[in-house]
Amino acid sequence: MKDVKVSEEQIKKYYDEHKDDYRAPESLNIQFVVMSPETVKMTAEPSEQELKDFYEQNRKKYEVEESRRAAHILIAPDANEADKAKADQDAKAKAEKILAEVKADPSKFAQLAKENSADPGTAESGGDLDFFTQGQMVPEFDKAVFGAKKDEIVGPVKTEFGYHIIHVTDINPAHVRPFGEVRSEILKFWQDQHRQSMFAENADGFTNMVYEQSDSLDPAVEKYGLTLHTLDGLTQSGLPKTSPDAQYITKRVIEDLFSPDCLQEKRNTQAVEVAANTLVSARIVKHTPAHIKSFDEVKGEIKDQLELEQASALAKKAGEAKLAELKAKKDLEGFGHELTVSRINPQSQSMPLIQAEMAVPAKSLPAFTGTTVPDGAYVISYVESSKMPAADDSQVDEIRGEALTSQSRADEASFYEGLKKLYKMEILKKEYEYQAPTVMK
Missing domain, CATH: 3.10.50.40 (Chitinase A; domain 3)
Known part of the structure; x- marks a missing residue:
């Protein structure tokens, strides 16, 4: 990296030639609210006598055999x-x-x-x-x-x-657990029942409010004591499953947000049931159409990419020179410890290096080889010997299964291409476009 210098002109030239690579999809900044038994505002608490009465009426529930x-x-x-x-x-x-x-x-x-x-x-x-x-x-x-x-x-x-x-x-x-031991359980049960009841009473009101007062979620927040959540950069492809909001911003909610009512009329979505007893309504705060990112937005990213490419090219050149020197001298000084590797068990090695090692003809061994690995470095390996694994029927069956799967995928892709030639069609959403599977060779 110390020998690499990327100029502003090089960065700008790359940007101008690859603008389509920096196309940002249509995105939304949104607000949303969640209505469920867990979000219901408690309006009452049981008295101590009510808790004791429940205990007496349900003593059998607290029997321990x-x-x-x-x-x-x-x-x-x-x-x-x-x-x-x-x-x-x-x-x-x-x-x-x-x-x-x-x-x-x-x-x-x-x-x-x-x-x-x-x-x-x-x-x-x-x-x-x-x-x-x-x-x-x-x-x-x-x-x-x-x-x-x-x-x-x-x-x-x-x-x-x-x-x-x-x-x-x-x-x-056998005994009955005393009231003091189970009081917290009874209280939680009472509260859960109360929340369920309040949710059932309020669900229709919430649904009507977000629809009738569709220019804001604030009335629903105020009346039902809900939390107003925000989320930026939502696209039609949705959220990763690991996102804490993914359980609420479902495909149905996203479809509603990208509908004309929400995009153009700036209305709330209808109350969408995203799970049992869980309603969500959302609205758009900011709409950003699909666009190409500006040069200033991606300049740093391009600079890093070009520096890595140039440094990798220099590393490859130096590595190939070193490889030629090693082949001439047959010197192993500086090499790491010996490993036994295979495509199935690469140990700590990257797959490009494994492929380069496996590509050396067995009759040429021992021999040096080298290749560029994913982080841009050039790695030289000394391949000492090669041996075939013992026959394993289970592996044969596994490979046969992979081959059959690969063949069926190829047939599927060919069939799809044939249909395209027979029938005219228009795909309205890019994410529904068929993606041909990778065929194993």
Whole structure:
């Protein structure tokens, strides 16, 4: 870059020759409002007594069923034993022995679980399964746990997984959560219901207001306590999905904004339902027709582009000279560490460099090669050796699928071109123009 100087005349000449590259689409600066249960202004709050009454009338809603905490040691039959009956007997005998040991000294349970349990998910934690409710475990295990007392050790319990020694370590009895614990939930539920009700009451009024007083959104903002949002540079192609406003400025809203009523008459759009219980109305603040950007607007962009092009050309020239020197001297000083790369696994290399490396004939290896990469640099590579991958049927099927897809796309494009020759047509919106797919070669 230090050897590059781009003059004002060069920039202006490039601009004059490429003006169409700097064509800006028609765009709008807009205001919009969103009407939904979430945006409704709260007009009331429940009294404490109303919250308590709701709690008393819906106590069942806040019931918590009994839960129990247990630990287990799983002894599974040996899967490699040909005699399944013998494997089962051996597992049962081992489980009975461990059961006797933990009943004699319950403090050994965790250690014996770590040493013997075939359940890898719990063995390291001493067999602990944490709290669970009735019906969450397999029936035999469930029945044993919920039929035991706290601190009781039971077993061996046979399930499809093997034999379990079970220690019931804690019990949370069924209970109703107290009012103080659920008050915030009840309040939120009341507020949500109130907002839904207010939205249902106000939706028609909002719809009528933005239509009847179509010269401004301010009346709707004032009456319904809404927020007036602004958005600049909206085009007919819409907003990127990542934009926070994309959920509100949908294709339908954009079509309304670019309609004669909004563009020429300066009216609000009608209230558009962009999602369930979500209405949006918008209006144009500023309309900018499609135009070619001025020289001053794009001068810096062109300067950067020309400097990169010239610097890249100088880098290529210097790189090619260095490549010729390396080919003559066969010197690897200054090269980076060795990599094994492929088109499927390029590692840190750019695809143009991978293509250049793959283009070197295998019989010429080892050899130097070089190419310009996307950032404009010229990269030299030393290709040491080449080998074909082992045959992989799954890759063959994948390539066959890609080839068939490519062929169908080519057929589609040809069919479309044939239709164009048979029938006269006019495309009213440029974004609806058919884009021929790229065909793999």
